[in-house]
Amino acid sequence: MNNPKRYTITTALPYTNGPIHIGHLAGVYVPADIYARYLRLTGKDVVLIGGSDEHGVPITIKAKNEGVTPQDIVDKYHAIIKKSFEDFGISFDNYSRTTAKIHHNTASEFFKTLYEKGAFIEETTEQLYDEKAHQFLADRFVTGTCPKCGNDEAYGDQCENCGSSLNATDLINPKSALTGNTPTLKETKHWFLPLDQHEAFLKEWILKSHKKDWKPNVYGQCKSWIDDGLRPRAVTRDLDWGIPVPVEGGEGKVLYVWFDAPIGYISSTKEWADRVGKDWEPYWKSEDTKLVHFIGKDNIVFHCIIFPAMLRAEGSFILPDNVPANEFLNLEGNKLSTSKNWAVWLHEYLEEFPDQQDVLRYVLTANAPETKDNDFTWKDFQARNNSELVAIFGNFINRVVVLTQKYYDGVIPEPSELTEEDEHTLAAIKAYPDVIASSIERYRFREAQQELMNLARLGNKYLADAEPWKVIKEDEDRTKTIMYVALQITAALGTLSEPFLPFTSAKLKEMLHFDALEKALDWQAISEQNTLLPAGHAIGKATLLFSKIEDKTIQEQLDKLEANKKANEAANKQATPQKDTISFEDFSKLDLRVGTILEAEKMPKTKKLLKLKVDTGLDVRTIVSGIAESFSAEEVVGKRVTVLVNLAPRALRGVESQGMILMTETAEGQLVFVNTDDNSTPNGLPIS
Numbered sequence: 040m041n042n043p044k045r046y047t048i049t050t051a052l053p054y055t056n057g058p059i060h061i062g063h064l065a066g067v068y069v070p071a072d073i074y075a076r077y078l079r080l081t082g083k084d085v086v087l088i089g090g091s092d093e094h095g096v097p098i099t100i101k102a103k104n105e106g107v108t109p110q111d112i113v114d115k116y117h118a119i120i121k122k123s124f125e126d127f128g129i130s131f132d133n134y135s136r137t138t139a140k141i142h143h144n145t146a147s148e149f150f151k152t153l154y155e156k157g158a159f160i161e162e163t164t165e166q167l168y169d170e171k172a173h174q175f176l177a178d179r180f181v182t183g184t185c186p187k188c189g190n191d192e193a194y195g196d197q198c199e200n201c202g203s204s205l206n207a208t209d210l211i212n213p214k215s216a217l218t219g220n221t222p223t224l225k226e227t228k229h230w231f232l233p234l235d236q237h238e239a240f241l242k243e244w245i246l247k248s249h250k251k252d253w254k255p256n257v258y259g260q261c262k263s264w265i266d267d268g269l270r271p272r273a274v275t276r277d278l279d280w281g282i283p284v285p286v287e288g289g290e291g292k293v294l295y296v297w298f299d300a301p302i303g304y305i306s307s308t309k310e311w312a313d314r315v316g317k318d319w320e321p322y323w324k325s326e327d328t329k330l331v332h333f334i335g336k337d338n339i340v341f342h343c344i345i346f347p348a349m350l351r352a353e354g355s356f357i358l359p360d361n362v363p364a365n366e367f368l369n370l371e372g373n374k375l376s377t378s379k380n381w382a383v384w385l386h387e388y389l390e391e392f393p394d395q396q397d398v399l400r401y402v403l404t405a406n407a408p409e410t411k412d413n414d415f416t417w418k419d420f421q422a423r424n425n426s427e428l429v430a431i432f433g434n435f436i437n438r439v440v441v442l443t444q445k446y447y448d449g450v451i452p453e454p455s456e457l458t459e460e461d462e463h464t465l466a467a468i469k470a471y472p473d474v475i476a477s478s479i480e481r482y483r484f485r486e487a488q489q490e491l492m493n494l495a496r497l498g499n500k501y502l503a504d505a506e507p508w509k510v511i512k513e514d515e516d517r518t519k520t521i522m523y524v525a526l527q528i529t530a531a532l533g534t535l536s537e538p539f540l541p542f543t544s545a546k547l548k549e550m551l552h553f554d555a556l557e558k559a560l561d562w563q564a565i566s567e568q569n570t571l572l573p574a575g576h577a578i579g580k581a582t583l584l585f586s587k588i589e590d591k592t593i594q595e596q597l598d599k600l601e602a603n604k605k606a607n608e609a610a611n612k613q614a615t616p617q618k619d620t621i622s623f624e625d626f627s628k629l630d631l632r633v634g635t636i637l638e639a640e641k642m643p644k645t646k647k648l649l650k651l652k653v654d655t656g657l658d659v660r661t662i663v664s665g666i667a668e669s670f671s672a673e674e675v676v677g678k679r680v681t682v683l684v685n686l687a688p689r690a691l692r693g694v695e696s697q698g699m700i701l702m703t704e705t706a707e708g709q710l711v712f713v714n715t716d717d718n719s720t721p722n723g724l725p726i727s
């Protein structure tokens with residue numbers, strides 16, 4: 040859309056079953072924030088909308104597991120999420136939540152309007168029912184095998200392996216997530232959005248009109264959905280957590296979370312408009328408004344197919360101009376996961392890296408999963424900080440400001456004659472706003488940030504070539520000109536860095552005393568004005584913009600991840616189920632004795648086996664034991680052990696083993712000897 044009058048920018052509503060992690064930031068919030076900040080700098084009318092998504096099944100399951108109410112869960116995470124976004128500088132104009140009254144009313148009204156327009160079909164169907172929990176099962180309440188790809192852990196609404204959207208009844212071998220029971224089928228009435236009736240329109244709108252301007256990953260997913268054939272989709276659920284279905288027959292039912300969540304963008308806009316005294320409607324209903332949804336790839340179908348179908352069925356709303364969905368960010372080679380605690384959590388980062396928001400923003404943008412999944416590694420984080428932010432950006436600013444203070448007490452000198460190189464450099468500055476803008480407007484934030492860094496590189500190179508610290512010894516006038524030109528670059532960086540590095544930009548503007556300038560240096564000014572910082576303008580002292588990150592800091596983060604992984608494995612390790620019952624007679628067949636290991640040697644060419652000589656009290660015998668990965672031969676000699684002495688002998692790698700040493704295994708995979716607690720027990724005592 041050319042020259043829209045206003046922009047409504049929405050960001051996926053984070054689900055309040057956990058805090059924000061770097062995947063959310065890279066996929067959604069950082070690019071949206073860059074976009075919004077850039078547009079504001081160019082004087083556009085922008086509203087950046089966010090809020091917490093607080094309904095749906097996973098929250099009720101989490102509440103049940105923790106013995107608290109769903110409201111407790113969402114209150115907790117909403118607070119953490121909201122605060123961490125603020126501290127990180129995501130410049131939401133409004134951040135709301137779907138449990139807010141304004142949202143309940145808005146979503147309820149929206150449903151009623153569609154109902155009255157006859158936009159739904161009502162159907163009594165057989166749904167999965169858990170007889171033990173006395174509850175219908177949908178969405179995350181059921182798991183089973185995906186009919187499309189065979190993934191055994193598909194959910195009742197979606198398979199995360201192949202991305203298919205499913206109905207719970209599609210699952211093969213469904214299981215209740217509440218009780219583990221195999222559900223039965225029971226009749227219930229629901230309202231469906233007949234997506235098939237919108238197919239012709241969606242084909243025209245997406246496949247024809249947006250073939251060129253939507254990202255190939257987004258277009259491709261939409262095409263495959265449409266080519267697959269769209270089917271009616273239930274928009275209500277049998278559940279007691281959510282927005283009650285506001286029509287006759289809706290008792291005990293709520294709106295499907297994916298029906299109410301995108302309406303959350305509208306209610307959040309209303310909340311904002313009320314607060315600032317504006318009219319919300321143009322932001323959603325006016326044809327000259329550009330609506331853009333920032334999301335991750337798993338949300339494409341909801342924003343490109345289902346929500347547009349809802350908006351169109353309602354009739355008075357505009358549709359998104361673009362949905363620049365990102366692919367996924369991974370962490371150190373593994374999928375980010377809230378439930379598995381495999382993440383870098385924003386609220387923790389903010390504590391552990393105080394005043395370094397921009398470093399994370401920078402790295403997430405430099406490595407953004409714009410066209411394919413990407414990996415975040417702490418080593419890359421360190422390298423980009425040290426060799427790009429510190430060595431290029433920070434270094435350039437620091438040198439210029441320090442020299443200006445040293446030579447001219449911070450007052451910008453009067454330039455004399457400009458060389459060709461100076462003219463070139465000044466002309467190059469003017470080109471940057473458009474170059475960066477063009478990338479941002481095509482949602483290529485990595486490329487845009489690269490260009491910003493190229494401007495800092497240009498500054499570094501200019502300074503290195505011109506060598507003012509040498510020239511000052513012989514030519515004061517020339518030095519003044521060099522410093523003047525270099526200072527113009529610092530000023531351009533002050534403005535152009537704002538969308539990407541807002542905290543740094545603020546510090547830089549402060550350092551360069553932007554507020555004492557006659558005319559504000561907005562985006563356009565950089566390309567229009569010949570002089571950004573005029574001679575005679577006084578700047579402040581150099582302050583540190585970025586600092587080196589040491590290996591130790593990175594190692595601490597890696598250790599923390601490793602510890603999380605271990606703790607998670609331990610927590611997830613389930614108690615081994617009990618084996619079949621045996622009789623007392625069976626048990627009494629086992630002859631267990633107290634013994635002592637007398638000798639031990641590693642079996643050649645094996646990883647696990649130790650050959651042991653064990654005093655069983657009856658005799659000294661050879662036992663081959665698979666414990667070499669946990670113990671060395673030396674450390675087991677003298678160990679008191681429990682031995683099963685009447686196990687039929689068997690040959691292991693050519694050595695006959697005459698019995699078995701009893702061991703147990705910890706969650707971390709460490710073997711532990713089963714032992715009497717009294718080390719003076721004589722060998723050979725039977726255990727019974």
Ligand SMILES: Nc1ncnc2c1ncn2[C@@H]1O[C@H](COP(=O)(O)OP(=O)(O)OP(=O)(O)O)[C@@H](O)[C@H]1O
Pocket residue numbers: 051052053054055057061062063065066067333334335336337338365366367368369375376377378408
């Ligand atoms: N690893 C990731 N990379 C990029 N985007 C992501 C990633 N994880 C989530 N997102 C996006 O962030 C937005 C908010 O995510 P949401 O709160 O729904 O969490 P989610 O998808 O359930 O992820 P998780 O289970 O890791 O918390 C969504 O648009 C989602 O697509």
Ligand SMILES: [Zn+2]
Pocket residue numbers: 185186187188189190193198199200201202203
């Ligand atoms: Zn699948």
